[in-house]
Amino acid sequence: MEEWTIEINRSATKKEKPNTDQLEFGRVFTDHMFIMDYSVPLGWHDARIIPYQPFSIDPSAMTFHYGQSVFEGLKAYYTPEGNIQLFRPEKNMQRLNRSNDRLCIPPIDEAFVLQAIKQLVYLDKDWIPTAEGTSLYIRPFIISTEPFIGVAPSHQYRLIVILSPVGAYYKEGINPVKIAVENQYVRTVKGGTGEAKTGGNYAASLKAQELCSQKGFTQVLWLDGVEKKYIEEVGSMNVFFKINGKVYTPALNGSILEGVTRNSVIQLLQHWNVPVIEERISMEVLYQAYLDGSLEEAFGTGTAAVISPIGQLSWEDKDLYINDGKTGKISRDLYNTLTRIQYGKEKDPFGWIDIVNEANAVKQ
Template identity: 65%
Template sequence: MTEITIELTDCPKEKPAADELGFGHYFTDHMFIMDYTEGKGWHDPRIVPYQKICLEPSSMVFHYGQTVFEGLKAYRTPDGEIQLFRPDANFRRLNHSNERMVIPPIDEEFALEALKKLVDIDRDWVPDAPGTSLYIRPFIIATEPFLGVHPSKNYLFMIIMSPSGSYYKEGINPVKILVEEKYVRAVVGGTGEAKTGGNYASSLIGQLNAEKEGYAQTLWLDGIEKRYIEEVGSMNIFFKINGTVITPALTGSILPGITRDSMIKLLKSKNIPVEERRITIDEVIEAAENGTLEEVFGTGTAAVISPVGELKYLDKRIVVNDGKIGEVSQMLYDTLTGIQYGKIEDPFGWTVRI
């Protein structure tokens, strides 16, 4: 791979105040971009000022949805340094999505070096207020100008970054989740385990319906029997039942979350029983009715961990742990964010200093 060329902005943006950040509203001064051309491979890597891109209306991403993306964060430590959390896992997963969506693989080591260079250039954009971070979005889109159903011959790989506050307005307080009963998000053999735009587009109707009923997110069931729990729109999901933490197994229709994997490793390190297996909504309801459903929480890069205080399924409304955050949820949140922000030791080797 050739050297990354760098063009710095001559018109830096004004940075928003920490209490105005929200999630995904503001973008840093620079971005990374690289082209793919069939027969030439990935080429012309560059860091340039954040700007609009020019695509033809016939670009294949608009018509056939050939696109993948990732999400990770940079954190400011107490000593003012910047660190990433498991970025190598994100680029491995990006290539897994690439394979499913027939997009040429990227060089993972080169992508990480490009990311580190980009973060270093825009390091002043990493906020230092509690709970804030720099959200990072790598993505690839098909750009060949052609109306025909086949893999594109041209692509753009880009990385943009956004200083962000809490993903949910509720913060670490428990959220309310509506179990989707009509629509499905993915099936085994489909694209559910790839991080591609179409998966999220298909989830929007469920999200909209949940919001209309006053719920923060949708919990999706499997696409065949509509009994087995899969994931929430932006999170993997965990249930603590009678002392054991259970999360749906990765069967091919669930996104293999990096935060999910981190939580499983943390639970095992704390000697808390954890199982990856199929779990039905009926089992969760039964546990709620007999008093063994102790905690429910979602995990994801954006939200980190979101305790669930209420589940609604059909005519059943399940209040979890009196609508309060549970002991295990709090421990996991404190431990993972402590590692991410450099406040406690990282025994797993997950963090990467910039």
């Protein structure tokens, strides 16, 4: 593949853009999308930006039958000066390749795909909303497309990138959410696909999520799949707890997704000289910290919500009301600092921001 060679077919008609005060998460999509195909003889090839549209795929395509797929999620933001910013996109490309490796999908050229994303975002830059808390969500994903009903890695794949203007992921915003600790169902185990960003992990979580939603909870807190006692993730987010002035988060163990926001939060807390400890945390230990008053805050971290404070945990018929159900100082400071860096309102001391402009987006 020639470097930065992307064929562009611009849309002849433009879609009507939604009102920014009516944005839902992941319901509306922009005018264009990026596609690239893979085959064994050619490798990754035929990189192109085309009008957003359905595409034809064989009913026997392996992705439908054996779930060989991976995806990523990142955002583009407008700054007050009118610049377009991405937040640590190289980390998403690295994680996409780690997921690829786990699912036996050929690796992508990380620099090339990031360049394609920049070009797509720049082409559809008018879709980036400017209202407070809004952004352009970027969803790269790869599916296996070989028409073959046989359990084996596919020989054909398609990479697609689509864009969606979004508002807040949770209607609660930065206000605390109610979380149910899951004791019956299992999302994944060490040695499984938990550390990869693949659709099967999320499919496995839907039943528990549906049941907890019926009971008025926003998300599920997953415990380990073997002993069902050690904390892993909160729904689609990593999870943190502030206990006696120190911030704890479950150590990466092969079944927990390594979040970009998780990594950023750890770096930011260390920058603030707040002790951060990555270790295995049992629900029993957390409950004891709640009883003795040392559990000060809890929050989830992820690209979609950034920081989501946890005001209530329900575990084995016991309700833990954290920080009187209010957003804690660490949660609010993290949210404010991360979002201000993302939106270009605060200096970035870590080199996290990647600017998208005509000079670096359009290289043909």
